[in-house]
Amino acid sequence: MSLPVLSRRGVLAVGLGAALFALAACGGQPETTSPAAGAASPAAAEAGPWTFTDDRGKKIDLPKRPTRVVAQVGAAAALWDFGVRPIAVFGPHRLKDGSKDPQVGPVDITKVESLGNVWDEFNVEKYISLQPELLVSGMYTAEKDTLWYVPEKSAATIEQVAPTLGVRLVGKTLPEVIGRYGEIAAALGADLNAPDVTAAKAKFEAAGKALPTPEAKKLKIMVMAGGPDSLWVADPKDHVDVGHFKELGLDVVVPEKVDETGFWQTLSWENADTYEADVILVDARTQSMKVEEMMKKPTFAKLPAVKAGQVYPWHAEERYSYQGYASVLEELAANLAKAKKL
Template identity: 60%
Template sequence: MADVPRRALVALAAAALLGVSACGGTAASPASSAPPASSVQGGSWTWQDDRGKKITLPRRPQRVVAQSAAAAALWDFGVRPVGVFGPHKLKDGGRDPEVGEVDITKVESIGNVWGEFNVEKYAALRPDLLVAGMYVKDTLWYVPEQSVAAVDQIAPTVGVQLSGKPLVQIIERYGRLAEALGADLTAAPVAEAKKRFEDASAALKRLAADRPGLSVMVVTGTPDSLYVAYLPDHPDLKYWGEDLGLKIVHPERPTESEGGFWEVLSWENADKYQADVILVDARTQSMKIEEMAKKPTWAKLPAVKAGQLYPWHAAERYSYLGYAKVMEELTTNLDKARDDVVKE
């Protein structure tokens, strides 16, 4: 469980995506207009990623391999990777939520858990490009440190910075990358997803305005500790709290050893913060609510006693469709929650 809490520390959290040769490459539609960070000139293709690294290829990449969350975001914009790595398949064979809408029967898997990345399989896919998000600066999520050199020799890599950026800006960045890879951002599914995201944002903002006293806290747990999310370091929480006005209870500062993102509490101190609603990390590797219920201090929290515990999709893909669904669910859950379980 040590890899669960620190969302930014690659040793924690989740996801990836892979593809088979027979599945082809990226979206068929050519980009309607090249984004500022990329260009296609004389048949060549360039992109400057969030490490400041400029990638130049003789043609637009066709065979893309991506970390599962990145694959899920690109998929929603119309790009079809050939391979994925990171959480994408559950033990029962079903699709891990972290890989979004990706059809895992049509992509090659090169790794499904933290630290698992099959370099030989990756090379066999003949990739043109690898894409992964970055929570830690200049560190591609779910690419094991010991595999970086080999991966770099096989194909260029693109990193998308996920921490320290506004939620909408990250989504737009993935959109521009997808467009550079041949996706059509004017396609109906993309336009509909964006409208759905805007509507979901507006609905959550209305709820926050109508119920200013409703307080929310976001946590994840391990057998030894409770981790309380530090709002400024999570793009989704920052968007809900600062842009939409949702009252989110969070630490004044994170625990230094975590590199940000969380304050770490012993279970004996699980009552340091209280809120009407608690959102609990829904990732498969995180501690389950039933397990947390066995911790006495946790069990006494007002939100726990009131049954106002709902999922937090910590590794949601950064796409309009992904976060539209998250906010729709969140608004539905908060709408039925009491806002008086914490007594002042």
């Protein structure tokens, strides 16, 4: 889930309707990507119709299995671990120095096209030119069917180009979300019995069993993100990963007054000590305030967990795959093993 405050950077989609009209009127096809972009699945598309019902209850009917898949980076990373290779991504995938953003996970960003790297950026003209057959993205709302990182101003045009498939990322358990991406990958031709997938699943399950040691279960853990004027305490009910930590037996802070929009309780930095915690997990995404910056806030710096050096990363928006969360659980276990009850 995004931070409550994000910089909004707009991009103009001038002439997109005209572009779509021109393509249809000419009866031609837009220019395709190079073969290096890869296919959506290692398996060849099966002959015959392809049908899938997404988490909006939307039934997708295509004449054949889609191979030209475009995905938001979180979805792309999860599908990649299951063996599906999208042709393009959108959302945070490249840092300012040109290296990969952690959110894109195992995706080889040299072999996929980029449609946008920040919030509200989606190159619709380029999207049209790629001849996509399917777009996959997560959804962070229970009531609305808003696709993550699909700009609202361009959503109608994007829907006209190719079917979209939404994956609900709230109101489920972590294994359920991972399993859903597995179902999508299998429908796209991936082999869920591939050695890499089965080994990762076993590793994920083992890491979950090993995490809640008697010592770790004694620790009070607060999960948070920070901004210039406020901090946000994560609600386990709306963050499936934080909810999973709690389900495994860890003592996670549950905020008492969650914001109307859910996900967080917003606190001023003056009230940083609202909840007692032995351990603090801080949002490690590039758009979140770094711990070094938070340390300049006196009320944060004097928190017992901060003074004890028991502040560790929280990998919000980790890819929903067994590989992704096996690593998260193993890292968390290692960090909690270093912490003590304060």
